[in-house]
Amino acid sequence: MGYRYIGSKSKILDVVLTKISDLCETGDTVVDLMCGTATVSKELRCRGYNVISNDLMTYSYHHAVTNLKFSQEPRFSKASKYINNRLGLSVEKTSYDLMLKAISMAEPVKGYFWTEFSSEGKPKNTDKSRNYYSPENAKKIDGIRRELETLRSEGCLEPYEYSLLNHDLIMCTNDIANIAGTYGHYMAKLSGRAKDELKLYKTDLLLKDDVDKHTVLQGYAEENAKLISADLCYIDPPYMKRQYAANYHILETIARGDEPEAIGVSGLRPWRDQYSNFCTKTKIRDSFRKIFSDMDCSRFLISYSEDGLLSLDDFKELLNPFGDVYIDEFHHKRFKSNNSKLKKDLTEYLILLDKS
Numbered sequence: 192m193g194y195r196y197i198g199s200k201s202k203i204l205d206v207v208l209t210k211i212s213d214l215c216e217t218g219d220t221v222v223d224l225m226c227g228t229a230t231v232s233k234e235l236r237c238r239g240y241n242v243i244s245n246d247l248m249t250y251s252y253h254h255a256v257t258n259l260k261f262s263q264e265p266r267f268s269k270a271s272k273y274i275n276n277r278l279g280l281s282v283e284k285t286s287y288d289l290m291l292k293a294i295s296m297a298e299p300v301k302g303y304f305w306t307e308f309s310s311e312g313k314p315k316n317t318d319k320s321r322n323y324y325s326p327e328n329a330k331k332i333d334g335i336r337r338e339l340e341t342l343r344s345e346g347c348l349e350p351y352e353y354s355l356l357n358h359d360l361i362m363c364t365n366d367i368a369n370i371a372g373t374y375g376h377y378m379a380k381l382s383g384r385a386k387d388e389l390k391l392y393k394t395d396l397l398l399k400d401d402v403d404k405h406t407v408l409q410g411y412a413e414e415n416a417k418l419i420s421a422d423l424c425y426i427d428p429p430y431m432k433r434q435y436a437a438n439y440h441i442l443e444t445i446a447r448g449d450e451p452e453a454i455g456v457s458g459l460r461p462w463r464d465q466y467s468n469f470c471t472k473t474k475i476r477d478s479f480r481k482i483f484s485d486m487d488c489s490r491f492l493i494s495y496s497e498d499g500l501l502s503l504d505d506f507k508e509l510l511n512p513f514g515d516v517y518i519d520e521f522h523h524k525r526f527k528s529n530n531s532k533l534k535k536d537l538t539e540y541l542i543l544l545d546k547s
């Protein structure tokens with residue numbers, strides 16, 4: 192299963208990258224300012240650009256590191272004792288495959304995920320259990336998380352190795368989560384792949400000898416803009432009111448390796464520290480203006496859609512004072528559940544602001 196993430200550009204990567212290659216030469220620096228799953232970042236790297244990835248969310252940081260920062264498979268040498276003990280190897284050996292095998296054998300435990308996010312658990316703050324994962328899978332997640340955090344705190348993982356394992360855990364838990372689309376709600380009955388057993392699988396890493404050319408940042412685009420110099424900045428903001436921090440709270444918890452208070456029916460972590468202005472019509476314009484003013488970059492390419500909070504006219508009014516504006520339009524078939532009232536065909540825009 193692909194990554195279930197609202198606004199992921201995996202299905203229209205070609206359109207976005209074709210536009211970027213019309214505007215930039217190989218070797219130029221391109222920013223993926225709200226990188227989400229970091230799918231666009233990976234393709235940019237593939238095509239020979241120097242990439243700066245940024246997002247507000249911690250899981251996006253791990254995805255971007257995974258896609259940009261490996262020139263060879265990590266060895267996990269600092270975890271050799273752990274790997275060898277776990278697998279009972281007589282000759283000391285480490286590798287990415289062996290590490291995944293070792294950590295997959297983590298003892299399942301009735302921990303935070305089982306308590307807060309499975310039907311067998313008794314959440315701290317509410318009487319009703321939450322059904323995000325089967326109890327077996329929740330225990331497995333708890334076991335793997337415990338080992339990961341122990342390995343990290345004992346200095347047995349390089350930071351990028353930790354990011355990769357965290358990315359792997361997110362990818363496999365996303366496959367077996369009992370959700371219709373986001374983590375805003377779980378489904379009443381365990382259904383479909385949520386009944387399958389959680390399995391960690393290896394990421395097909397893009398291995399190139401170029402890692403020093405790429406930078407991964409985490410934080411508000413509005414704040415990090417002033418730290419960035421680039422030839423082109425690609426911006427793929429949220430289109431609607433749905434806050435990513437609230438809708439992907441469980442992925443953020445896995446990415447941070449913490450155990451926050453899980454609040455209400457959905458078990459949300461406290462998420463206001465990752466509130467996005469791009470989901471609020473009264474704040475979105477000022478945030479865009481700050482990015483255009485503060486970044487050392489003359490061209491900005493924005494993905495947006497007809498569903499978005501701002502209309503095309505709103506965009507023209509916002510961008511015109513900064514430079515020339517060009518708009519490409521294309522149609523895209525969106526994923527739609529059977530009873531959804533949303534239109535099947537969606538008009539998407541690529542809006543170019545040229546300040547030069």
Ligand SMILES: C[S@@+](CC[C@H](N)C(=O)[O-])C[C@H]1O[C@@H](n2cnc3c(N)ncnc32)[C@H](O)[C@@H]1O
Pocket residue numbers: 196197198199200201224225226227228229230231245246247248251410411412413427428429430435436467468469
């Ligand atoms: C439409 S998604 C990007 C999808 C991405 N292009 C992909 O293919 O996966 C929007 C992203 O914007 C991020 N975001 C929202 N507000 C932000 C802000 N102020 N600064 C940085 N990132 C932000 C969200 O966390 C989310 O990952």
